[in-house]
Every structure is written in C-alpha cells, then in structure tokens.
Amino acid sequence: MNLKLTPPKEITFWIAVALGLLALFSELGTFTLLPIAAFWLLFIGFALLVVALLVKGL
DSSP: OOOOOOOOOHHHHHHHHHHHHHHHHHHHTSOOOOSSOHHHHHHHHHHHHHHHHHSTTO
C-alpha cells in the first residue's frame, strides 16, 4: 500500500489545534459554551488532520 501523504496547509493545522484546545478546555470545564462533547471536538480535529494529509491542497 503506497500512500502519498502531503503536509496540511498552515491554516488547516491551526484549525485542528484550535479544535483540540477547545476540547481540552471543555473537558476541564473552563469553556462550557459549546453544546458538543469534548470527545467529538477532538475527533473532528484529528479527522481534519487525517483528511488534510490524504487530500493534496487542503
């Protein structure tokens, strides 16, 4: 299996980092304004990074 991975764009990386930080703050209870569970925020962030690695230009 030969996957050609490409690095994500900087904006995509920072969006994923922001989602991860929101998940962390939500889990710790310091940021409770989002109606979504911290697990799903973290999952969306990691999924975004995986898609960005697989899709060129994202």
